[in-house]
Amino acid sequence: MVNLFRAEWSKIAGHRWLTGCLIWIFPIGAVAFTVVLSIILALSEPARTSFAADTVTWTETLAGAWSFLNNPLGRLLLIGFTAVMFAGEYQWQTWKSLIPRNRRAALILIKFLALSVFVVVAFALMSVLLTAGMGLLRAIAGASYGPEITANVVRAAASDYARSAGLGFLSTLIAAGYAALAGMLTRSILGGVLVAYGLTIAESLLLVGLLVAAYFLDFRDIVHVYRFTPGYNLLNLDSWFRTGKSTPFEVAFSANEVLVVQDSAEFSALVIAVWVIGLIGLTVYLFRRQDITS
Amino acid sequence: MTATDSPIITESLTKQFGRGRKRILAVRDVNLTVKTGQVYGFLGPNGAGKTTTIRMLLRLLHPTAGRAYIYGQSVARHPEALRRVGAIVEGASFYNFLSARRNLEVFARTADHYDPARIDALLAQVGLTERKHQRVKGYSTGMKQRLGLAAALLGDPDLLILDEPTNGLDPSGMHEIREFIRRLATEEGKTIFLSSHLLSEIEQICDRVAIIQRGAIVREGAVSDLLEAKTSLRIEASPLETAAAILSARWPVTVNTTWLSVQAARDEIPAIVRNLAQRDIDVYQIASQRQSLEEYFLSVVSEDAPHG
Numbered sequence: 001m002v003n004l005f006r007a008e009w010s011k012i013a014g015h016r017w018l019t020g021c022l023i024w025i026f027p028i029g030a031v032a033f034t035v036v037l038s039i040i041l042a043l044s045e046p047a048r049t050s051f052a053a054d055t056v057t058w059t060e061t062l063a064g065a066w067s068f069l070n071n072p073l074g075r076l077l078l079i080g081f082t083a084v085m086f087a088g089e090y091q092w093q094t095w096k097s098l099i100p101r102n103r104r105a106a107l108i109l110i111k112f113l114a115l116s117v118f119v120v121v122a123f124a125l126m127s128v129l130l131t132a133g134m135g136l137l138r139a140i141a142g143a144s145y146g147p148e149i150t151a152n153v154v155r156a157a158a159s160d161y162a163r164s165a166g167l168g169f170l171s172t173l174i175a176a177g178y179a180a181l182a183g184m185l186t187r188s189i190l191g192g193v194l195v196a197y198g199l200t201i202a203e204s205l206l207l208v209g210l211l212v213a214a215y216f217l218d219f220r221d222i223v224h225v226y227r228f229t230p231g232y233n234l235l236n237l238d239s240w241f242r243t244g245k246s247t248p249f250e251v252a253f254s255a256n257e258v259l260v261v262q263d264s265a266e267f268s269a270l271v272i273a274v275w276v277i278g279l280i281g282l283t284v285y286l287f288r289r290q291d292i293t294s
Numbered sequence: 295m296t297a298t299d300s301p302i303i304t305e306s307l308t309k310q311f312g313r314g315r316k317r318i319l320a321v322r323d324v325n326l327t328v329k330t331g332q333v334y335g336f337l338g339p340n341g342a343g344k345t346t347t348i349r350m351l352l353r354l355l356h357p358t359a360g361r362a363y364i365y366g367q368s369v370a371r372h373p374e375a376l377r378r379v380g381a382i383v384e385g386a387s388f389y390n391f392l393s394a395r396r397n398l399e400v401f402a403r404t405a406d407h408y409d410p411a412r413i414d415a416l417l418a419q420v421g422l423t424e425r426k427h428q429r430v431k432g433y434s435t436g437m438k439q440r441l442g443l444a445a446a447l448l449g450d451p452d453l454l455i456l457d458e459p460t461n462g463l464d465p466s467g468m469h470e471i472r473e474f475i476r477r478l479a480t481e482e483g484k485t486i487f488l489s490s491h492l493l494s495e496i497e498q499i500c501d502r503v504a505i506i507q508r509g510a511i512v513r514e515g516a517v518s519d520l521l522e523a524k525t526s527l528r529i530e531a532s533p534l535e536t537a538a539a540i541l542s543a544r545w546p547v548t549v550n551t552t553w554l555s556v557q558a559a560r561d562e563i564p565a566i567v568r569n570l571a572q573r574d575i576d577v578y579q580i581a582s583q584r585q586s587l588e589e590y591f592l593s594v595v596s597e598d599a600p601h602g
Binding site for chain 2: 010092094100
């Protein structure tokens, strides 16, 4: 398994254009951001004043870096990266050299593992670089960059970081699941990107569709389907971790008829687990049955 | 000899693509047995089912019916049997953005038999040491095929399955690959299952051949037996076209510039002479000649081709 992982890592890392543009762009972007902003701050007094007026803490910066995973551009880049990892083997016609001497399930699972490691390394690096870079920028602007480092602050920051990274990672894994499945079924990198990105957009528009369906079909319970989407459950988990309460799911059908549902953290964790395991499992299952004709 | 001594056995191997009206029966009831140490040629025109059969042997395609065994183990149930196999399918494919050496490292690690010394030795064996750090993107077709052979030999397999290994090569490249394959068989004792369009190559290096036509095996046997079973006759006669017309009613005939090639056995010569003499055809010479594999293949393919 170690050899299989090293093969996957060395193959993808060897594609410098791919990794440079789609995954290392995050830490590279953090450095570029720091360099560009430090030049601006060094040259412009008004920029320094304006920058110093903002309240920025290293704890927020550290955890906030992971939110790029939910940003539409960040999501698109990661979907592209996943699609290349999975559909690339069809386009390069290399499955025929890999499959005979390996179990198909292992080949797919190792891709998910390598993808996870790439994402964790890139974003951990990005969060550290961004936090250090922001410290430099605050120093140039002569502004404070708290809070002071104490045991309690570090503990709270670590907990916040783990929450942000964990949820960002789970959301990436689901998007990657779409991309892997789509890339495998369409056998095309572009097909994988388009279908997977389409699915993430469709998920964000699902609630509107369900409300329209509930109205026209006069079947209000249909909106409960939304409670099983990854997006809602990730938000709910985030709320539980941050505030100890759920994010209420509210739908007003009329002034007098409002549906309010509050789901537990356990419910959301279970739904997310089903999505992650389901998408990875489905990819493995379909790949095992697939005929490799190229 | 037991099943485990046979590197390849297929039992009624069948593959159908599509369903209903779009159904294509690419391979039907293919039964093959390749024995240890053999160099086995697998011939057939384009689209006959050679690559589909090979892909089923390598677990790339799932058979619709039948079974494939590698060293006595079912490929479907025991994929680990394929660890004793090296293969090139429809030309070698690589990660073009990686160097030759890195490609071999990736394939070796994926197959869990990473050995840097073996990789370097194989690169030397196929003559790519000088350019091993160059990206495969810049390689010629011949270099890629040689690298493909090196990749197939990673892990020192006992059985090599080579599908069109000389595709896209110039004559010197073909000669080079043929000699390499011959050495693998004679010096290293590898069993080789070789599919190729180059019948003269197959004739020179294979012990046994199977011919597949429209998905089914139509002939199978030792090369020497197949070629001796059916000789061809070289006939010089005048007028040549009339002679060809008369004989083609009973035998497959090829008209050459000054002579006819008639696919008939030696003991059919008297009947041929009688036929020609009765129609006032002047016969100058009849000579029996052993068919080449190419002539044999063409006669088999034309006999089995759909008529009308």
